[in-house]
Every structure is written in structure tokens, then in C-alpha cells.
Amino acid sequence: MATLIRHAKPAQDSWLRLEPAAEGAPPAIPERGDLLVPLKLWQSSAGVLLGRPSGRIGVWLAPDEDPALIADSLDALALVAVFFPQFTDGRGYSTARLLRERYGWRGELRAIGDVQRDQLFYLSRVGFDAFELNDGIDLQSALSAFADFSEAYQTSVERPLPLFCRRSTEAA
Amino acid sequence: MVSTISGVRLRVLQMYRYDEVDQRLVDERVAQFRDQTRRHLAGQLSEDDFRPLRLQNGLYIQRFAPMLRVAIPYGLLSSRQLRALAYIARRWDRGTGHFSTRQNIQFNWPKLAEVPDILAHLASVQMHAIQTSGNCIRNTTTDHLAGVAPDEIVDPLVWCELVRQWSTFHPEFAYLPRKFKIAVSGAEQDRAAIQVHDIGLQALHGENGEIGFRVWVGGGLGRTPVIGTVIREFLPWRHMLSYLEAILRVYNRYGRRDNKYKARIKILVKELTPDLFRAQVEAEWAHLKDGPATLTGAEVRRIEGRFTRPQYRKLEPLPLQYTQALAREPGFARWVGRNVHAHKVPGYAAVTLSLKKTGVPPGDATAEQMDAVADLADRYSFGELRVSHEQNLILSDVRQSDLHALWHEAKALGLATPNIGLISNIISCPGGDFCALANAKSIPVAEAIQRRFDDLDYQHDIGELDLNISGCMNSCGHHHVGHIGILGVDKQGAEYYQVSIGGAQGNEASLGRVIGPAFAQDEVPEVIARLVETYLARRDSEAERFIDVVRRIGIEPFRENIYGNTHQTREARAGQLAAA
Structure with missing residues (x-):
């Protein structure tokens, strides 16, 4: 199982991730347990998913999937994840900011896929608070990544006011 | 020449001085890269995973050795910084630096393990190599006469520094589909080539005298050269950053990532059409406008106050x-x-x-x-x-x-060649002598042309003529916008040169047209001489520049004066080869 970091600490993962369906056949939906499902499955089977006897539901988005598509579902979800096919595919960074800043997602926002140590600082700034590390990433080194920089110029989820506004408040 | 912002006069500015945060961030970047390099050399970070990280610190692996590209933000250097660059050239290079077409300097011989030390030395003089390569927002460039040019409307330097800070370590835009270049100009004559940048900001005054920007998007050279489109005629200064953010977000989300040759923003603008692209940016901006990224007069004045100012004396003009x-x-x-x-x-x-x-x-x-x-x-x-x-x-x-x-x-010092604007003031990339991407050498071609036109009287008689050379389609030598452009191409493993004419930078930016089949390296000086000969024969006066004549009579007369003879030599050569 992949190593999980949540709120900058090692964490246990209770979630089972389902992959998109192969041609035609919808994936089997387990009866119990926390399930992280692809967007398409959520769109086609929300009723079934929410009607299970136990367990929470989360949705994961591919890089080309618009977070607006789950904006109205967020109340029903316990986790939203964004998939990075390669760490160099930066679309998920915009997805995260939109989820946090535009659609008001306050629950766990998890980066999954090719998640490595050297992207954690930026990922945390755009609103991710959980990270499923790719195989072979050293956990201790990864935990130190959140302190790579002590300040930032821009507006971001983690510090909504840009440095220039915070500076003038401090000065005032 | 004074502009006003919130009632405060902006004066001539010189160098931006880091404050404590600027310095700390650059120092932390050095420490971060030192650790990344250590992990890479220890085998804990693979070449594939390390590459994007080192590129965002300006480090390429080149033909012979790594190449380190150091940012010179909007082209400004203090003498102390230049001495530090000289020191780096001596200690870690072979004693030379190459100033590039993007107001950067490149060192061609550093050792990977020593690059963190070079970056630390740069940081000690408020310099860095941050985001000088990679698929991120690159060094912001501007008019090299910013602040002092008589035709200036707005001094672009404050705005350049604001863009520098905003783009430095922007967390959302570090892994774009492709590189992203922003240029700012504030004068009547555009000397920053804003129409061939991903974003060009043209500073000007609005109706009430307020500073703002005309926003150009989707220009660029490279293998698909495009002149940019204006997507906003006037953007008030306080919205500069939120509007940039909207453009970058649309690009980050929808720019193509399936093909690196179609990944620049110009392709997105073209495929969507400029109107649709503008609509998407405006829709995105509607959410960001007046948000926390909105600039304040206090911040603009604070940045302005961190620039030094030259202490001009009252002097008699023309002593x-x-x-x-x-x-x-x-x-x-x-x-x-x-x-x-x-x-x-x-x-x-x-x-x-x-x-x-x-x-x-x-x-x-x-x-x-x-x-x-x-x-x-x-x-x-x-x-x-x-x-x-x-x-x-x-x-x-x-x-x-x-x-x-x-x-x-x-x-x-060998620095007084009186050739600015003339044919021998050649813009050239390092080419195949250094660059791993190049199809062909650039430097020997530049030199051969300079030798062919060595007679300064002749050069001055020819007058204004921009000649630009790129060693490959990536167009680092800006050949598309040279009055004469030369592009190195690969023809069955041999180096050939395609020649175009009619390109121009500045307000009347245009892209050159290829005159015909490519030439061998040793033919190039003669071809250029023929182009000049045609120009001299056809100009109506000395005031009519080469580019004006090309625009007036088209490329046909130039083509005719070359291909008749070149074809003959080709045929003659083919005959010789057949006989051999």
C-alpha cells in the first residue's frame, strides 16, 4: 500500500481506490469500506454508492476532468482526490485551487498518482492536504519538503493573502 | 516624463534591491537545489525525475557539459553583479559567458556537482537561475532602454519586478504544458518584442491618465511563429496579476500536453480562435477580479522605493x-x-x-x-x-x-564596434558548437557573414539591417523576425541553411518568408551579399531600409538574383560528383 501523508504527518489509509471501468463492464462495487471512485462511476452510480450499508465515498478526478462536475456533489463526499499521471502534468494544481477557492471544498483533498517529494510544497500551497506518495519515495525526506520555503509571494489556498497584503497589514 | 499612480510620481529607476524575504527565498532555493542535486548524485532521484527540477534552476545537460542559464531579471545588472558573473566565468567556466536573446547569461562548462555552489554565489549578489528553463514562467524581459528612453510612456521596471515576484515559485504554474515568456514594454517603440511573446504587456495611459496595459497573447517564434493577438485593449494596473493568473490558468488547464510542438499557448489561442480564448480568460477573470491578488498603490510604491535612482546632475545638453x-x-x-x-x-x-x-x-x-x-x-x-x-x-x-x-x-576593450542596427550586429544562438538541440552551427556562419561585410563604410551605406541566425527550429536566434533570417536545418545529416527575408521586430512586427531551398554553409555569405545587392539596386533612397524595400517589392526580385546562379553551381557540383 502506498505511503500516505496527511496534514504533513504519516497517516493510515482507509480508502480503497477503484479504477475506471473497462469497456462496457462497470467495476464491482464493494458493499463496505471507504471507496474512492472515478468520476464516471460517481456520475453513473451515485445512488448505488450512497446506498451501501456502510463506508464513505470519495471521488477522484483525472487531470482533464473539470472539478465543476462535482461541485454540486461535494456535500455527499468525504474525500476528493486528483490524479497526476506524471508529476510534470500540472493541470491538477489548477483543479485543486478551483475546488478549494471556487467550489468551497473543505474536506480532505488528496494528490494521487506520480506524487513525489519535490512537488509537495507547491501541492500543499494549492490546497492539497493529503498525499499518496509514489513508490520508492522516502517518507522522512518527503515530510521535510513542506518546509522547503518559509514564505511565498502569491495568493494561494494555504495563505490566501499575497505577501504584499500581509506585509502592509503587519506594517499597519 | 512622469507617470502617476495614486497621485505618486514614478521617477527614473535603476536597480531593484532585495528585501529580507526576497533574499531568504533565493537562499532557500539554493538549499533546496543542493539537496536535490545530492539526492540525484546519490542515486535517490532518477535522471527523469531530476530533469524538470534542474531545468527550473537553469541547468541543461548539453553537448559537451551542463549549461547553466542565469537570470538577469528584465536585463538589469549592477557592476557588482557583473563582477560576480566574471568570477563565475573564471572559477567554474572557461572564462566566458554568453549573453542570450532573453536577457540571460549562459555558462557552458559548469560541473553538475558544483552548480549549487554557483547558485549560492549568485544569491550572494541577489541573483539566481530560477525558472530560466523548464515548462514554467520564465525570466520577464523588457526594453533595454527602460526608464531612460525619450519615447517612454510608462517606466516598465516596477511592473517587471511585480511580475518577477508573482511568477517566482508560483505554485499553480510550475508544470505548464510548455515554457511561458512574458515581456513588458512601456515606450512608443516596442524594443521588447512583446508581439512575439506568450504574453506581451504594453504599458500605457488610460483615458483618465491611469496606468494600464494592452495585453497581447499567443505570440511566439519557434517552429510555429505567430504574431500575438490583443485580447484586452486596456487593463488597469491594479488588475495586472489577477489577469495574468486568469490567462495562465486557462492555458494550464487547456493547453495541449499530447505533443510538445503544439503545447505553447499560441497553439491554444489559434485552435480556440482568439475570440474564444479571450472569452475563456474573461470568464475565469470574472472570478479572480478584485480578489486578493489585486494590486495596491501601497505595494507599487513599496516596490518603486526598493529601486535605486541615479543621481542625475543638471547638465548642459551637447557640451x-x-x-x-x-x-x-x-x-x-x-x-x-x-x-x-x-x-x-x-x-x-x-x-x-x-x-x-x-x-x-x-x-x-x-x-x-x-x-x-x-x-x-x-x-x-x-x-x-x-x-x-x-x-x-x-x-x-x-x-x-x-x-x-x-x-x-x-x-x-574590443567593445566599440559601431554596428548597432547594422548587418554585423547579428543576433545568434550558440548553435551546434554548444547546443544539443541545434541542427547546425550558428557561430561560424555569423562570423563568415561579418567577414564578408567587414568594410564598415559598406555596412553604414547598407544602413539598418537586422540579421538573425538560429541553429534550429527552436528559434533562439529569432530568425523569424530578422530582416534577414537564417535557420540551420538538417538535410540528410548535413548542415544546411534556410534563408528568409521580411521579418521584423517591434511595432511593425512581421515574420520573414523563406526565399527558397536551403544553402550549404560556405554559400551563405554570398547569398547574403546578393540579397544586399538587390536591395541597394532597388532602394529609392538611402532612407529606404532593406525591410522597407522587401515590403514594397516583395521577395521575388531577391529570389531571382540568387537562385539563377546557385542552381548553376548546384548543377555544376552535381556534375562533378557524378564524374567522381
Whole structure:
């Protein structure tokens, strides 16, 4: 199982991730347990998913999937994840900011896929608070990544006011 | 020439000085890269995973060795910084630096393990190599005469620094589909090539005198050259960052990632159409407008206050000793005519030190030259200088009364070639001698052309002519916007050169048209000579420049004067080959 970091600490993962369906056949939906499902499955089977006897539901988005598509579902979800096919595919960074800043997602926002140590600082700034590390990433080194920089110029989820506004408040 | 923002006058600015946070961030970047390099060399970070990280620190792996590209934000350098670059050239390179077409400097021989030390040395003089490569927002460029040009409407430097800070470590835009270049211009004449950048910001005054920007998007050179489109006629200054954010977000989300040759924003703008692209940006901006990224007058004044200001004296314009020297010494007058530029403060001038001496790779400067130029800057120009996108160095604040003495010193250093705007002021990439991407060499071609036109009288007679050379389609030598452009191409493993004419930069930006099949390296100088010959025969007066004639008569007459003969030589050569 992949190593999980949540709120900058090692964490246990209770979630089972389902992959998109192969041609035609919808994936089997387990009866119990926390399930992280692809967007398409959520769109086609929300009723079934929410009607299970136990367990929470989360949705994961591919890089080309618009977070607006789950904006109205967020109340029903316990986790939203964004998939990075390669760490160099930066679309998920915009997805995260939109989820946090535009659609008001306050629950766990998890980066999954090719998640490595050297992207954690930026990922945390755009609103991710959980990270499923790719195989072979050293956990201790990864935990130190959140302190790579002590300040930032821009507006971001983690510090909504840009440095220039915070500076003038401090000065005032 | 004073602009107002919230009632405060913006004066001539010189160098931006880091504050504690600026310095801390650059220091932390050095520590971060030191750790990344250590992990890479220890085998804990694979080459594939390390590559994007080192690129965002300016480090390429090149033909012979790594190449380190150091940012010179919007082209401004202090003499102290230039001395630090000279030190780096001596200690970690082979004694030379190459000034690039994007107001950067490149070192061609550093060792990977030593790069963190070089970055630490840069940080000690408020410099860095952050985001000088990779698929991120690159070094912001501007007019090399920013602040001093008489035709300036708005000094772009404050806005450049604001863009620099905003784009530095922007967490959302570090892994874009492709590289992203922003240029800012604030003068009537565009000297920053804003129409061929991913975003060009043209600073101007709105109806009530307020500063704002005309926003160009989707220009670029490379393998698909495009002149940008205006997507907003006037953007009030306080919205600059939120609007940039909207453009970048649309690009980050929808720019193509399936094909690196179609991944620049220009392709997205083209495929969507500029109107649809504009609509998407405006829709995105509607959410961001007036949000926390909205600039404040206090911040603009704070940034402005961190720039040093030259302490100009009240001087008589055109002092007698200067005008007498002009009348007495034709060599001096010629240099002044080409390399000295008007200044908005009476009695001062801006001076280009040419890095285009025949036999020296365009844009190259030795450590000794850098140290010497730093001394010149200290003695003649308030300790500051600029780097132009035409790969020359500018002393921006020289007293007219000092020009004659400066000319003598620059001549002794080999930096007084009076060729700015002339055919031998060639813009060239490093080409196949250094660059792993190049199809063909650039530097020997530049040199051969400079030798062919070595006669300065002839060059001056030809007049203004931009000749640009790129060693491959990536177009680092901006060949598309040269009045004459030369592109290195690969023809069955051999190096050939495609020639285009009719390109131009600036307000009347246009893309050159290829005149016909490519030439072998040794044919190029003769081809250029024929183009010039056609121009001289067809111009209606000396005032009609090469580019004007191409625009008036088209490329056909130029083509005819070349291909008749070249075909013959080709056929003759084919005959010889067949006989052999």
C-alpha cells in the first residue's frame, strides 16, 4: 500500500481506490469500506454508492476532468482526490485551487498518482492536504519538503493573502 | 516624463534591491537545489525525475557539459553583479559567458556537482537561475532602454519586478504544458518584442491618465511563429496579476500536453480562435477580479522605493567638447551615430557596448571584459548596466561630456564596434558548437557573414539591417523576425541553411518568408551579399531600409538574383560528383 501523508504527518489509509471501468463492464462495487471512485462511476452510480450499508465515498478526478462536475456533489463526499499521471502534468494544481477557492471544498483533498517529494510544497500551497506518495519515495525526506520555503509571494489556498497584503497589514 | 499612480510620481529607476524575504527565498532555493542535486548524485532521484527540477534552476545537460542559464531579471545588472558573473566565468567556466536573446547569461562548462555552489554565489549578489528553463514562467524581459528612453510612456521596471515576484515559485504554474515568456514594454517603440511573446504587456495611459496595459497573447517564434493577438485593449494596473493568473490558468488547464510542438499557448489561442480564448480568460477573470491578488498603490510604491535612482546632475545638453569631438573625429561620430542613444535627461545618453565584434561569437564576453565593463559602469554610468535582447550591453546613463573618453576605453576593450542596427550586429544562438538541440552551427556562419561585410563604410551605406541566425527550429536566434533570417536545418545529416527575408521586430512586427531551398554553409555569405545587392539596386533612397524595400517589392526580385546562379553551381557540383 502506498505511503500516505496527511496534514504533513504519516497517516493510515482507509480508502480503497477503484479504477475506471473497462469497456462496457462497470467495476464491482464493494458493499463496505471507504471507496474512492472515478468520476464516471460517481456520475453513473451515485445512488448505488450512497446506498451501501456502510463506508464513505470519495471521488477522484483525472487531470482533464473539470472539478465543476462535482461541485454540486461535494456535500455527499468525504474525500476528493486528483490524479497526476506524471508529476510534470500540472493541470491538477489548477483543479485543486478551483475546488478549494471556487467550489468551497473543505474536506480532505488528496494528490494521487506520480506524487513525489519535490512537488509537495507547491501541492500543499494549492490546497492539497493529503498525499499518496509514489513508490520508492522516502517518507522522512518527503515530510521535510513542506518546509522547503518559509514564505511565498502569491495568493494561494494555504495563505490566501499575497505577501504584499500581509506585509502592509503587519506594517499597519 | 512622469507617470502617476495614486497621485505618486514614478521617477527614473535603476536597480531593484532585495528585501529580507526576497533574499531568504533565493537562499532557500539554493538549499533546496543542493539537496536535490545530492539526492540525484546519490542515486535517490532518477535522471527523469531530476530533469524538470534542474531545468527550473537553469541547468541543461548539453553537448559537451551542463549549461547553466542565469537570470538577469528584465536585463538589469549592477557592476557588482557583473563582477560576480566574471568570477563565475573564471572559477567554474572557461572564462566566458554568453549573453542570450532573453536577457540571460549562459555558462557552458559548469560541473553538475558544483552548480549549487554557483547558485549560492549568485544569491550572494541577489541573483539566481530560477525558472530560466523548464515548462514554467520564465525570466520577464523588457526594453533595454527602460526608464531612460525619450519615447517612454510608462517606466516598465516596477511592473517587471511585480511580475518577477508573482511568477517566482508560483505554485499553480510550475508544470505548464510548455515554457511561458512574458515581456513588458512601456515606450512608443516596442524594443521588447512583446508581439512575439506568450504574453506581451504594453504599458500605457488610460483615458483618465491611469496606468494600464494592452495585453497581447499567443505570440511566439519557434517552429510555429505567430504574431500575438490583443485580447484586452486596456487593463488597469491594479488588475495586472489577477489577469495574468486568469490567462495562465486557462492555458494550464487547456493547453495541449499530447505533443510538445503544439503545447505553447499560441497553439491554444489559434485552435480556440482568439475570440474564444479571450472569452475563456474573461470568464475565469470574472472570478479572480478584485480578489486578493489585486494590486495596491501601497505595494507599487513599496516596490518603486526598493529601486535605486541615479543621481542625475543638471547638465548642459551637447557640451562643446562633445560636439567638437564629433566634428573632429569621424570614427567617434560613427560610433555615436550607431551605438549612442537619446536619453530623457538632458546632457545624458545611453551607450551600447557591442558584443558583436567580428570573430567573437555574438553575445560572448570574457571574464576580463565583464570586469572591465563593470569598471566602466562604475565610472561612467552610476554602477549599473543592462543586457539587451540583441545580446549587447548597455550603459544607460552616460554624460555626453564623457562619451569621447568612454569610446576610447571601449575601443581598447574590443567593445566599440559601431554596428548597432547594422548587418554585423547579428543576433545568434550558440548553435551546434554548444547546443544539443541545434541542427547546425550558428557561430561560424555569423562570423563568415561579418567577414564578408567587414568594410564598415559598406555596412553604414547598407544602413539598418537586422540579421538573425538560429541553429534550429527552436528559434533562439529569432530568425523569424530578422530582416534577414537564417535557420540551420538538417538535410540528410548535413548542415544546411534556410534563408528568409521580411521579418521584423517591434511595432511593425512581421515574420520573414523563406526565399527558397536551403544553402550549404560556405554559400551563405554570398547569398547574403546578393540579397544586399538587390536591395541597394532597388532602394529609392538611402532612407529606404532593406525591410522597407522587401515590403514594397516583395521577395521575388531577391529570389531571382540568387537562385539563377546557385542552381548553376548546384548543377555544376552535381556534375562533378557524378564524374567522381
